[in-house]
Amino acid sequence: MDAKTSSSIKVKVTASLDAGLVKDIDAFIKKSETRSRSQLIEEALRRWHKEQKMRELESQIEEYYLSLSDEERQEDRKWNKITSESARQLWEE
Secondary structure, three states: OOHHHHOOOOOOOOOOOOHHHHHHHHHHHHHOOOOOHHHHHHHHHHHHHHHHHHHHHHHHHHHHHHHOOHHHHHHHHHHHHHHHHHHHHHHHO
C-alpha cells in the first residue's frame, strides 16, 4: 500500500509507553521536521513493517537455495559464472 494512499484514512490507536521514551520522542520531535508523535510512530512502524517484509523475503530466498539439489547448485554456479563474465565484459566496453 502506498504511503500517500494509506495516510488519507487514519485509525486512532491507544498505546501505553514508558514515560522516558515519550520524553525522548517529544525531544526528538522538537528538533526534527516530524510534526507529531503520531507521525513519528507511523514512520517507525512503516520502517519496521518494511524490514519484516524484507526478512520474510530473505528467508524465502534462503529456503529456496537450501532446497536445491547438488545438481541444481552446480547449474546455478555455472549460470552465475556466465552472467558475471558477461557483465564484466559489458562494463569494460
